[in-house]
Amino acid sequence: MNRFPYELQAHTLLKSEEEYLLHHDYLTGLYSRSFYEKEKTRLDSSGVLPLSIISGDINGLALINTVLGHESGDIVIISAAKIFETCCRESDFISRTGGGEFKILLPGTDDKTAAQIIHQISAACEEYNRSSNNDLLHINLSIGYATKDMSGININAIEAFADENMRSCKHLQNNSIRGTIVSSIRSTLNTKSHETAEHAKRLAVLARKIGEKMQLPSSDLNELELYGTLHDVGKIAICDDILNKPGKLSPAEWTQMKLHVEIGYNIAMSSSVLKPIAGYILSHHEKWNGSGYPRGLSGEMIPLPSRILAVADAYDAMTQDRVYRTAIGKEAALEEIRLNTGSMFDPAVVEIFLQLVEE
Numbered sequence: 001m002n003r004f005p006y007e008l009q010a011h012t013l014l015k016s017e018e019e020y021l022l023h024h025d026y027l028t029g030l031y032s033r034s035f036y037e038k039e040k041t042r043l044d045s046s047g048v049l050p051l052s053i054i055s056g057d058i059n060g061l062a063l064i065n066t067v068l069g070h071e072s073g074d075i076v077i078i079s080a081a082k083i084f085e086t087c088c089r090e091s092d093f094i095s096r097t098g099g100g101e102f103k104i105l106l107p108g109t110d111d112k113t114a115a116q117i118i119h120q121i122s123a124a125c126e127e128y129n130r131s132s133n134n135d136l137l138h139i140n141l142s143i144g145y146a147t148k149d150m151s152g153i154n155i156n157a158i159e160a161f162a163d164e165n166m167r168s169c170k171h172l173q174n175n176s177i178r179g180t181i182v183s184s185i186r187s188t189l190n191t192k193s194h195e196t197a198e199h200a201k202r203l204a205v206l207a208r209k210i211g212e213k214m215q216l217p218s219s220d221l222n223e224l225e226l227y228g229t230l231h232d233v234g235k236i237a238i239c240d241d242i243l244n245k246p247g248k249l250s251p252a253e254w255t256q257m258k259l260h261v262e263i264g265y266n267i268a269m270s271s272s273v274l275k276p277i278a279g280y281i282l283s284h285h286e287k288w289n290g291s292g293y294p295r296g297l298s299g300e301m302i303p304l305p306s307r308i309l310a311v312a313d314a315y316d317a318m319t320q321d322r323v324y325r326t327a328i329g330k331e332a333a334l335e336e337i338r339l340n341t342g343s344m345f346d347p348a349v350v351e352i353f354l355q356l357v358e359e
Helices: 004-023 033-046 061-068 070-087 111-130 155-172 174-192 194-213 218-230 233-237 251-258 260-269 275-282 304-319 330-339 347-358
Strands: 051-058 093-096 101-107 141-148
Touching: 004 033, 033 051, 033 093, 033 101, 033 155, 051 070, 051 111, 051 155, 061 070, 061 174, 061 260, 070 093, 070 101, 070 111, 101 111, 111 141, 141 155, 174 218, 174 233, 194 218, 194 304, 194 347, 218 275, 218 304, 233 260, 251 260, 260 275, 275 304, 304 330, 304 347, 330 347
Parallel strands: none
Antiparallel strands: 051 101, 051 141, 093 101
């Protein structure tokens, strides 16, 4: 039997597939980084003017990957790619050049038209976000552009301008991005446990008051409040049955529960907004005498915000009903804190806390 025609056809298909994969991103179907670099050089040498470049980056993608998993991150990337395709023209070359990074070559496009396309992209992202049920899966883009409108200018310099404009956009959006990330995580915690969300709100207020009483600078107070709000962020990854169990946890369940500090640390480290409080999150179950977890730190080796939160956390936990026990009175909680000063709690922080309560 003559199999040669089949083998030839299979070889042709295989080669065609290899060429496609070489020039396209496997996840989105957009052009690849290598194709972008070649096409950028080709368009520049062809002398086509004006030539615009759009540079875009998905904010908070690492956080989405850490909290919800890479499948969720891929959904956001694919959705952003579809938005770019919808808002751009057939003559434009859209490439995914990194994790959440995109570059678009726009031949024969002046700066005014490039700005209009960016406006369309932003509007499409807003429309997409309104239809999303999960705030963490919103598409939040930083985007910039630059235009080459005369010969003699290096195309790499134009690309650098587009990147710089994108970074400037990211810088201007920082406060908004921070608020979006915090509110998104709060919303996700709410779905896990109403108790956790309410506890976090009370802790943020109480921790800040202790910090104010200690006359910490305003920047530290802001970090302390953010830390109080998100100290239990790692519980996002803890099984609901363990998190909301009405009885005592088994040894295996307790082992799982204790992982939330390290999970929380990893989540915070994946976000530039939360990175400053990552070490505090990791240390929020350490004890003054070194008997805490996960690292067994003692004394002033424990970060001050973690020592502050330890006292506030214990007081709030004892004075609020939990699924596994009823609350005790204020005076009984204060007495318990006094008894554990120097073992669980930093004596200096307890002294400040008691003064605050008396006032």
